[in-house]
Amino acid sequence: MAKRLQARRLDGIDHNPWVEFVQLASEEADVVNLGQGFPDFSPPEFAVEAFQHAVSGDFMLNQYTKAFGYPPLTKILASFFGKLLGQEIDPLKNVLVTVGAYGALFTAFQALVDEGDEVIIIEPFFDCYEPMTLMAGGRPVFVSLKPSPTQKGEPDSSSNWQLDPTELASKFTSRTKAFILNTPNNPLGKVFSKEELELVASLCQQHDVVCISDEVYQWMVFDGFQHISIASLPGMWERTLTIGSAGKTFSVTGWKVGWVLGPDSLMKHLRTVHQNSVYHCATQGQAAVAQSFEREQLHFGRPSSYFVQLPQYIQRCRDHMIQSLQSMGFRPVTPQGSYFLITDISDFKNKMPDLPGAADEPYDRRFVKWMIKNKGLVAIPMSIFFSLPHQKFFDHYIRFCFVKDESTLRAMDQKLQKWKAELTP
Amino acid sequence: MFLAWERLCTLSCRPKFLKTVWASKILGLSTSAGEDSNPGWGTKIPPATQHGKKMSLRFKNAKRIEGLDSNIWIEFTKLAADPSVVNLGQGLPDISPPVYVKEELSKIAAIDNLNQYTRGFGHPSLVKALSCLYEKFYHNKINPNEEILVTVGAYGSLFNAIQGLIDEGDEVIVIVPFFDCYESMVRMAGATPVFVPLRCKPVDGKKCSSSDWTLDPQELASKFNSKTKAIILNTPHNPLGKVYTKEELQVIADLCIKYDTLCISDEVYEWLVYTGNKHFKIATFPGMWERTITIGSAGKTFSVTGWKLGWSIGPKHLIKHLQTVQQNTVYTCATPLQEALAQAFWIDIKRMDDPECYFNSLPKELEVKRDRMVHLLESVGLKSIVPDGGYFIIADVSMLDVDLLDMKDSNEPYDYKFVKWMIKNKKLSAIPVSAFCNAETKSQFEKFVRFCFIKKDSTLDAAEEIIKAWSRQNS
Numbered sequence: 080m081a082k083r084l085q086a087r088r089l090d091g092i093d094h095n096p097w098v099e100f101v102q103l104a105s106e107e108a109d110v111v112n113l114g115q116g117f118p119d120f121s122p123p124e125f126a127v128e129a130f131q132h133a134v135s136g137d138f139m140l141n142q143y144t145k146a147f148g149y150p151p152l153t154k155i156l157a158s159f160f161g162k163l164l165g166q167e168i169d170p171l172k173n174v175l176v177t178v179g180a181y182g183a184l185f186t187a188f189q190a191l192v193d194e195g196d197e198v199i200i201i202e203p204f205f206d207c208y209e210p211m212t213l214m215a216g217g218r219p220v221f222v223s224l225k226p227s228p229t230q231k232g233e234p235d236s237s238s239n240w241q242l243d244p245t246e247l248a249s250k251f252t253s254r255t256k257a258f259i260l261n262t263p264n265n266p267l268g269k270v271f272s273k274e275e276l277e278l279v280a281s282l283c284q285q286h287d288v289v290c291i292s293d294e295v296y297q298w299m300v301f302d303g304f305q306h307i308s309i310a311s312l313p314g315m316w317e318r319t320l321t322i323g324s325a326g327k328t329f330s331v332t333g334w335k336v337g338w339v340l341g342p343d344s345l346m347k348h349l350r351t352v353h354q355n356s357v358y359h360c361a362t363q364g365q366a367a368v369a370q371s372f373e374r375e376q377l378h379f380g381r382p383s384s385y386f387v388q389l390p391q392y393i394q395r396c397r398d399h400m401i402q403s404l405q406s407m408g409f410r411p412v413t414p415q416g417s418y419f420l421i422t423d424i425s426d427f428k429n430k431m432p433d434l435p436g437a438a439d440e441p442y443d444r445r446f447v448k449w450m451i452k453n454k455g456l457v458a459i460p461m462s463i464f465f466s467l468p469h470q471k472f473f474d475h476y477i478r479f480c481f482v483k484d485e486s487t488l489r490a491m492d493q494k495l496q497k498w499k500a501e502l503t504p
Numbered sequence: 505m506f507l508a509w510e511r512l513c514t515l516s517c518r519p520k521f522l523k524t525v526w527a528s529k530i531l532g533l534s535t536s537a538g539e540d541s542n543p544g545w546g547t548k549i550p551p552a553t554q555h556g557k558k559m560s561l562r563f564k565n566a567k568r569i570e571g572l573d574s575n576i577w578i579e580f581t582k583l584a585a586d587p588s589v590v591n592l593g594q595g596l597p598d599i600s601p602p603v604y605v606k607e608e609l610s611k612i613a614a615i616d617n618l619n620q621y622t623r624g625f626g627h628p629s630l631v632k633a634l635s636c637l638y639e640k641f642y643h644n645k646i647n648p649n650e651e652i653l654v655t656v657g658a659y660g661s662l663f664n665a666i667q668g669l670i671d672e673g674d675e676v677i678v679i680v681p682f683f684d685c686y687e688s689m690v691r692m693a694g695a696t697p698v699f700v701p702l703r704c705k706p707v708d709g710k711k712c713s714s715s716d717w718t719l720d721p722q723e724l725a726s727k728f729n730s731k732t733k734a735i736i737l738n739t740p741h742n743p744l745g746k747v748y749t750k751e752e753l754q755v756i757a758d759l760c761i762k763y764d765t766l767c768i769s770d771e772v773y774e775w776l777v778y779t780g781n782k783h784f785k786i787a788t789f790p791g792m793w794e795r796t797i798t799i800g801s802a803g804k805t806f807s808v809t810g811w812k813l814g815w816s817i818g819p820k821h822l823i824k825h826l827q828t829v830q831q832n833t834v835y836t837c838a839t840p841l842q843e844a845l846a847q848a849f850w851i852d853i854k855r856m857d858d859p860e861c862y863f864n865s866l867p868k869e870l871e872v873k874r875d876r877m878v879h880l881l882e883s884v885g886l887k888s889i890v891p892d893g894g895y896f897i898i899a900d901v902s903m904l905d906v907d908l909l910d911m912k913d914s915n916e917p918y919d920y921k922f923v924k925w926m927i928k929n930k931k932l933s934a935i936p937v938s939a940f941c942n943a944e945t946k947s948q949f950e951k952f953v954r955f956c957f958i959k960k961d962s963t964l965d966a967a968e969e970i971i972k973a974w975s976r977q978n979s
Contacts, residue, residue, distance in 0.1 A: 141809075
């Protein structure tokens with residue numbers, strides 16, 4: 080065809096770094112995959128049972144359900160999160176089920192972001208926020224979390240990475256349509272404090288901005304830190320879209336069930352996008368998530384709750400990984416939450432600055448590719464979570480996922496020990 | 505293994521449990537959803553908002569969805585949801601999917617690693633199965649990774665194709681009647697739908713059939729110009745059931761080639777073709793592979809509409825743009841369902857010539873139901889258009905001359921009013937065919953309603969009772 084084929088909305092968003100790294104990880108034999116964020120252990124038995132029940136029960140679950148969400152699921156999400164947010168949530172007006180939290184994000188951007196609108200994105204950010212903003216014709220405006228200097232010998236923590244309030248305020252203009260918040264944050268693992276959220280809330284209200292709050296890791300919080308949903312702060316419910324994920328909640332990333340909670344005045348626009356994009360989500364996955372939430376509602380707050388047990392287990396995985404990495408000369412940043420930690424690789428950058436790669440390819444990407452091929456460990460370069468102009472300032476960090484089975488972490492230890500042995504002649 | 509977590513429940517370990525942040529402690533009051541909240545509640549409110557409330561004006565929707573908020577399905581499925589209504593409306597089977605399809609999904613639900621993310625553009629075993637199946641119909645091998653994309657239903661494929669390939673200012677030819685999302689998706693992409701109607705040329709004495717509805721080649725040609733980016737084709741056709749002939753497709757193909765236009769071919773009902781008809785894939789015509797996206801549906805193929813899996817097949821230089829949309833919208837589709845679908849395909853791929861193969865047995869089963877519906881509608885004096893394919897049949901209800909007195913104030917087309925009246929008074933639902941028309945052509949189709957017949961016998965029995973009683977009432 081002679082004509083230009085692709086729509087202009089795809090300009091600048093066709094490249095996806097994941098495709099490259101996921102492919103590399105699958106091509107190399109005998110690698111320990113600590114890259115992409117998914118658990119490699121079983122989901123909880125009650126979730127597996129719920130799915131089995133959904134696929135072997137009423138055969139009509141093989142057919143379409145309600146477009147905006149399978150009724151038992153929207154009902155339980157409304158009641159479960161209604162309590163958490165201190166908000167009367169109507170399953171029909173305030174809940175939308177989407178194809179993963181990823182689908183929720185897309186739906187929100189398409190519904191509300193117009194050509195020329197500005198969207199404030201905190202760096203480092205889950206990489207899809209930028210292309211989704213661009214695809215909606217919006218202009219991403221970045222503001223960086225920056226680490227404060229640590230005491231010598233003191234390990235860095237995600238709580239140490241902060242926004243400068245003055246800088247943050249300066250990013251809001253009359254064109255700002257939305258503010259993307261991600262707490263707990265991917266890749267850093269930062270759990271925003273109440274004070275930090277109040278600052279964001281005050282600016283959103285002052286400038287009449289919608290807050291899109293990606294809270295997929297809401298249960299993955301460690302060391303006694305608390306996850307706070309910004310929608311529960313005064314004046315915020317009416318301007319916040321809160322996004323959640325069954326995949327991260329129940330360790331079933333392959334089910335692709337997510338949701339958005341928010342006021343009807345915003346949700347109605349998301350419903351319009353939804354009915355013109357996917358229209359329905361798969362029924363059986365939703366039925367299984369509904370049943371899983373029903374189980375959790377009974378156990379909530381008790382030791383038997385998955386939302387208690389999972390973060391406890393994951394915290395141990397985190398600590399194991401931190402120790403192993405430290406013994407190798409990596410300098411991990413202890414995350415307060417999420418599936419991930421980042422680790423400073425400056426020492427490696429100093430010792431082996433010339434790794435193979437393209438001329439302008441950030442160091443962390445070259446390092447990760449080298450590490451996959453030569454050391455059998457898969458991580459993700461941190462620079463992909465930064466805007467292009469800022470990538471070079473953060474090319475000395477890589478991201479590891481520690482939500483892995485003990486056997487995977489032991490395999491990681493073996494690779495690290497071998498690597499260490501190779502370093503000392 | 506993390507299964508140990510369950511054993512932990514029995515240990516009396518005290519969890520370092522995060523205090524649930526019960527928002528009432530923070531708020532003091534709960535806010536109501538909506539724009540009416542008053543800032544002066546006396547709780548901790550940041551100073552900024554005390555300067556006055558600026559609400560909602562900037563919560564306006566993005567322009568791309570302006571005017572797209574109403575949706576026929578939302579409206580009519582709500583009406584038909586009453587369990588006492590015999591639902592022949594929405595295209596949803598109430599028959600069971602084939603046993604082996606349910607069994608595969610059941611088996612897969614027990615496999616651990618299928619609960620996590622799979623490949624974004626399509627689960628490997630599924631794209632392999634699709635490639636193997638469709639290679640039988642195309643003249644070329646189909647690269648499973650570059651020429652196939654798995655999407656959230658065929659609906660998702662339509663979305664990816666339109667978002668990926670249609671730009672603001674483009675024109676897209678849409679044949680009337682059309683599956684309603686074609687118009688709204690084209691508009692959401694900022695493009696202009698250009699409509700061309702199928703017109704009926706009945707042959708005297710012969711029963712009216714979907715093949716009597718055709719495009720006028722000159723009228724069709726007049727719709728193409730240099731701004732035409734694509735034409736959307738749907739064969740077998742919803743709602744008419746028309747199965748485009750080779751000659752009809754050649755006319756479309758010739759125009760696509762002449763005007764360098766893309767073809768988005770929605771072939772979800774490809775297996776549902778009745779005796780004397782054959783489904784042709786326009787992508788197999790000379791010069792068409794490189795400009796066609798062909799869309800299929802698991803839901804329609806295996807009677808599992810709730811699995812929401814579909815696919816697009818086409819050349820790499822087109823599919824890659826649909827893949828770009830995918831990686832910026834849903835990223836990946838559900839894993840266990842894709843694996844189960846792959847297994848179901850392998851079972852039927854191995855027995856394509858066998859009458860037991862679902863691709864053969866379903867149309868046979870549905871042809872009987874189709875004939876039953878035709879006969880039933882005929883017996884009460886309703887003129888139906890016998891579909892050559894698909895699982896819908898449309899009937900002209902104007903001769904029933906129903907008194908829609910209580911609906912007379914509505915501005916809606918006749919068929920909308922008729923269906924609402926029929927749901928309320930006869931407990932039978934259908935879909936008004938003018939829902940499949942653009943504003944200008946609604947009046948041409950407003951005497952038709954669409955019935956779905958992929959229903960179990962007891963449902964059709966119930967429909968029969970209603971229709972017969974109705975006819976007795978009238979006579």
